[in-house]
Amino acid sequence: METREISQAVISRLPRYYRYLGELKDEGIERISSQELSERMNVTASQIRQDFNNFGGFGQQGYGYNVDYLYKEIGKILGLDQKHNFIIIGAGNLGRALGNYLNFEKRGFIFKGMFDNNDEVVGKEVRGVKVMPMDNLDEFIRANNIDIVVLTIPKNSALNIIDNLVEDGVKAIWNFAHVDLDVPEGVIVENVHLSDSLMKLSYNISRYSKEH
Amino acid sequence: METREISQAVISRLPRYYRYLGELKDEGIERISSQELSERMNVTASQIRQDFNNFGGFGQQGYGYNVDYLYKEIGKILGLDQKHNFIIIGAGNLGRALGNYLNFEKRGFIFKGMFDNNDEVVGKEVRGVKVMPMDNLDEFIRANNIDIVVLTIPKNSALNIIDNLVEDGVKAIWNFAHVDLDVPEGVIVENVHLSDSLMKLSYNISRYSKEH
Numbered sequence: 001m002e003t004r005e006i007s008q009a010v011i012s013r014l015p016r017y018y019r020y021l022g023e024l025k026d027e028g029i030e031r032i033s034s035q036e037l038s039e040r041m042n043v044t045a046s047q048i049r050q051d052f053n054n055f056g057g058f059g060q061q062g063y064g065y066n067v068d069y070l071y072k073e074i075g076k077i078l079g080l081d082q083k084h085n086f087i088i089i090g091a092g093n094l095g096r097a098l099g100n101y102l103n104f105e106k107r108g109f110i111f112k113g114m115f116d117n118n119d120e121v122v123g124k125e126v127r128g129v130k131v132m133p134m135d136n137l138d139e140f141i142r143a144n145n146i147d148i149v150v151l152t153i154p155k156n157s158a159l160n161i162i163d164n165l166v167e168d169g170v171k172a173i174w175n176f177a178h179v180d181l182d183v184p185e186g187v188i189v190e191n192v193h194l195s196d197s198l199m200k201l202s203y204n205i206s207r208y209s210k211e212h
Numbered sequence: 213m214e215t216r217e218i219s220q221a222v223i224s225r226l227p228r229y230y231r232y233l234g235e236l237k238d239e240g241i242e243r244i245s246s247q248e249l250s251e252r253m254n255v256t257a258s259q260i261r262q263d264f265n266n267f268g269g270f271g272q273q274g275y276g277y278n279v280d281y282l283y284k285e286i287g288k289i290l291g292l293d294q295k296h297n298f299i300i301i302g303a304g305n306l307g308r309a310l311g312n313y314l315n316f317e318k319r320g321f322i323f324k325g326m327f328d329n330n331d332e333v334v335g336k337e338v339r340g341v342k343v344m345p346m347d348n349l350d351e352f353i354r355a356n357n358i359d360i361v362v363l364t365i366p367k368n369s370a371l372n373i374i375d376n377l378v379e380d381g382v383k384a385i386w387n388f389a390h391v392d393l394d395v396p397e398g399v400i401v402e403n404v405h406l407s408d409s410l411m412k413l414s415y416n417i418s419r420y421s422k423e424h
Contacts, residue, residue: 012408014412014415015405015407016408078414079415079417082414082418092312093305093308093309094305094306104407109410171417171420188417188420190412190413190416192404193227193231194313195316195319197386197402197404198316199227199290200402201360201400202292202294202319203289204402205291205294205383206291208400
């Protein structure tokens with residue numbers, strides 16, 4: 001399947017389709033029309049058909065979509081049929097919250113290790129995974145086939161270790177540090193800038209109150 | 213200033229400008245050209261000028277921008293000169309991580325209360341704020357002028373309380389629950405769907421490995 005031309009906007013919508021289809025499956029619904037899906041998801045049916053056409057369409061209009069098939073296919077496109085080992089750097093509250101989130105395993109993300117430079121948390125466990133000191137980091141990544149590193153550390157710490165992570169062969173960074181990371185092509189960075197998200201919320205409150 | 217026509221794409225970029233300008237200020241830089249800013253931020257200078265023109269331009273091209281002035285003006289546009297009281301519902305790791313994040317106060321977000329339905333955490337403190345039982349929630353919101361509610365609770369709990377929050381007069385929801393919330397017009401919802409973000413990362417890993 002050719003997926004090279006797909007825009008990031010379409011990609012951004014795929015996880016949401018996947019989430020809704022998972023809910024339909026949980027509810028025992030076997031088929032759904034693009035019209036019904038559109039009402040649930042609050043997007044137009046033509047948007048749904050357009051998005052799906054990027055991937056060959058997934059079945060006939062009129063008869064609707066087979067929920068289970070669609071769920072699996074979108075899962076494959078998202079790479080959720082692959083297993084990826086990940087570690088978390090930063091064993092603070094945010095790191096622990098992510099380490100405790102069981103759904104990651106369901107989607108093929110395997111929690112392998114946790115690192116922190118604070119002696120007080122080293123040795124503690126998060127869901128059966130021991131927090132290790134930063135000195136062990138590079139060796140651990142190389143020995144355990146770690147694809148994804150989750151960064152829940154401050155900005156400067158993230159900047160200090162990013163080049164090492166790249167050298168260790170990490171494929172992707174899920175970055176919660178408040179900084180944009182400069183990595184070579186081929187290393188994926190997905191940012192979660194919580195502070196930016198809150199500012200966007202603030203903007204929208206402020207705009208709404210000016211208009212009313 | 214007329215801000216009604218500004219697209220959400222531009223709005224999404226404003227926090228990033230604000231973040232970079234804050235860094236420039238910290239470095240003691242007083243003026244910067246759109247060219248220099250563009251190199252730092254890895255966007256084109258013409259994009260920057262176009263974005264800023266939505267808000268009147270912020271000063272002369274050629275002479276560059278006054279960093280402090282630009283920082284303050286963008287802060288005002290983002291509503292960061294306003295104070296907003298917020299509470300967090302859900303005192304798990306994620307809720308505690310957000311409660312402990314001091315920068316929110318610097319940007320006008322005042323942490324007023326924390327709620328949980330788990331008796332074991334009720335009464336504990338997060339940065340001086342006591343965790344209260346859910347029974348006190350509605351009264352607290354009405355009595356304390358709470359604008360923003362941060363939801364770090366499971367999907368079904370979020371669905372159960374959303375209508376009450378709206379009735380209590382909450383202006384905005386910062387939603388970490390894995391569900392899209394249905395709220396009346398005028399109530400702002402900013403979603404942080406961590407699981408969607410991780411799936412996007414997964415897609416990009418998988419696409420890159422297919423291409424190479």
